[in-house]
Amino acid sequence: MISQGWRAAIAAVGAVAFCWGVAGAVHLGFDCHGNGRGATYCSLPEGGGPYELAMLVGFIVSVYSVPGILRRTAWWPSLSLSLGAGAGAVAVLALGQETRYWIAAALMGAVGSAAPLVNRLWGRHHPV
Template identity: 60%
Template sequence: MGNSVWRASLGVVGAGALCWGVAGAVHLGFVRTNGPRRSGWGLADGGGWYEVALVVGALVTLYCTPGLLRRVEWWPALGLSAGAVAGVVSVLGLGQGRRYWIAASAMTLVGAAVPLANRFWGRHHPI
């Protein structure tokens, strides 16, 4: 397997985890936590794995996106699109309300924009 296959696989895993974490955030909602020493925002109780997936997926996706978009080959960019498709399935599996459809639409738009970004920008600026 070549370098492009590994990059595409990493893109699927990272984008899938990111979108699954976003689906959990849409489903559970954010709550403000107030503690004696610190306060902040987080997911409601039971959202620990969604938070981990959100953070780890964002880091992995940010790490691999430049290597996927800035290539002469177009197909590795489909790894990010495949992760977005997994996110659309997971968010619509959790609910059918308005916020779920908005999140699914945003994931669909980003997943469709990735190969176009590679086509019109990435091929002209390869790594």
């Protein structure tokens, strides 16, 4: 059985990685390409590989750790998601100050603020 401290640390690492990858995606933008058969795919431009990897790995880690974080009677593990969102907001605002950066930072701040509230209002009533 994994302790709450380790679970919170793993969730924080996943959230920081995911939000850092999103910050890079906001900064670089997406390139959309068609393959000639009607299919279109989008990816980050050249040099965006680390951001794509961080988004993928951070998303996978977060998806598996969020239910164990939010559905606890203890409230403090949910702050690990707030930590990740706060680090992502700082990263995205460090990369630029245009409107898209501020929107991404505001969304990360809203998600980071919502994590403890979700734990308080829903997670404590439906513990794992």
